[in-house]
Amino acid sequence: MCTAAAYKTKDFYFGRTLDYEFSFGDQVTITPRNYPFRFRFQGTMETHYAMIGMAHVADDYPLYYEAVNEKGLGMAGLNFVGNAHYGEKADGKDNVAQFEFIPWILGQCASVKEALRLLEQVNLVNTPFSESLPLAQLHWILADRDEAVTVESVLSGIHVYPNPAGVLTNNPPFPEQMFNLNNYMHLSPKDPENCFSDKLSLKTYCRGMGALGLPGDLSSQSRFVRAAFVKLNSVSGDSEEESVSQFFHILGSVDQQKGCSDLGNGNFEMTLYTCCCNGDKGIYYYTTYGNHQITAVDMHREDLEGTRLIPYPLVQKEQILYQN
Numbered sequence: 001m002c003t004a005a006a007y008k009t010k011d012f013y014f015g016r017t018l019d020y021e022f023s024f025g026d027q028v029t030i031t032p033r034n035y036p037f038r039f040r041f042q043g044t045m046e047t048h049y050a051m052i053g054m055a056h057v058a059d060d061y062p063l064y065y066e067a068v069n070e071k072g073l074g075m076a077g078l079n080f081v082g083n084a085h086y087g088e089k090a091d092g093k094d095n096v097a098q099f100e101f102i103p104w105i106l107g108q109c110a111s112v113k114e115a116l117r118l119l120e121q122v123n124l125v126n127t128p129f130s131e132s133l134p135l136a137q138l139h140w141i142l143a144d145r146d147e148a149v150t151v152e153s154v155l156s157g158i159h160v161y162p163n164p165a166g167v168l169t170n171n172p173p174f175p176e177q178m179f180n181l182n183n184y185m186h187l188s189p190k191d192p193e194n195c196f197s198d199k200l201s202l203k204t205y206c207r208g209m210g211a212l213g214l215p216g217d218l219s220s221q222s223r224f225v226r227a228a229f230v231k232l233n234s235v236s237g238d239s240e241e242e243s244v245s246q247f248f249h250i251l252g253s254v255d256q257q258k259g260c261s262d263l264g265n266g267n268f269e270m271t272l273y274t275c276c277c278n279g280d281k282g283i284y285y286y287t288t289y290g291n292h293q294i295t296a297v298d299m300h301r302e303d304l305e306g307t308r309l310i311p312y313p314l315v316q317k318e319q320i321l322y323q324n
């Protein structure tokens with residue numbers, strides 16, 4: 001499972017948790033403007049917006065899990081197993097292989113508005129990257145500082161939904177996730193009133209009782225409710241430190257500890273990494289399961305006119321600051 005969120009203070013922040021039982025070999029990867037993207041059906045994109053995100057680099061190609069571009073548009077792919085469906089190549093469409101979707105959009109679009117226009121033409125094609133990297137069943141959240149949408153390619157075609165919650169997890173399909181929030185409209189960050197009965201003198205005996213009933217488990221529907229509640233009620237200062245810190249706290253609400261989701265054979269799902277991209281500054285912040293210190297890569301410290309990928313291996317070990 002994974003959870004993604006878009007958040008705005010002074011700047012725009014976008015990030016996700018990636019939950020899985022093993023790593024694909026992830027690297028924070030910058031794609032500069034002149035790296036040629038060779039699409040399977042759409043020819044070569046010689047120049048494009050620069051982007052930064054987490055990717056598995058294979059054959060010198062950045063297989064992005066999520067990224068933001070230099071214009072502040074962010075996009076993340078999250079598992080959508082059993083529902084995702086990609087088609088065959090179709091005439092008169094922009095045929096984009098599933099693994100090319102993030103470069104296709106972030107390479108050319110400066111905003112969600114621009115992406116919506118491009119999406120009308122897109123046909124997501126079921127071509128795998130390679131034999132060893134087969135199709136991933138995903139859906140996507142696309143967000144800028146003004147709005148967010150969810151993109152789902154299913155049997156009936158591509159659907160683009162406005163995403164006013166600005167969060168995404170996994171199954172069920174997005175309209176059901178949003179409908180399910182109706183069940184939680186009574187949750188509040190404020191103290192509850194006694195609506196139960198005026199014949200009982202019920203009282204708030206501690207803080208935080210307004211959100212009693214917020215689901216605490218790791219299922220994707222529960223994480224959706226939790227991430228939406230925490231994000232939409234989030235209060236933080238708007239400095240870079242306060243915003244980034246708050247963003248990690250928001251995603252901390254859906255953190256998966258190793259041991260709590262047993263997949264059998266000694267495998268456990270856990271939050272392998274959590275990231276927060278500042279879309280305005282092009283800075284990618286991350287923590288990993290084994291390293292709680294926030295590490296950052298700033299794309300503007302690199303030559304964005306370059307032609308070669310710039311990958312950074314993750315800092316995976318805990319860095320403890322001894323005070324004595």
Ligand SMILES: C[C@H](CCC(=O)NCCS(=O)(=O)O)[C@H]1CC[C@H]2[C@@H]3CC[C@@H]4C[C@H](O)CC[C@]4(C)[C@H]3C[C@H](O)[C@]12C
Nearest residue numbers: 001002019056063064065079081099133134135136170
């Ligand atoms: C595993 C992750 C989702 C985590 C998740 O949600 N786990 C819950 C399981 S569940 O919800 O219980 O089912 C997803 C998210 C993004 C994916 C990569 C996207 C690029 C590339 C596409 C290629 O085609 C295949 C290889 C490739 C590197 C992909 C590997 C893997 O698929 C990634 C990491």
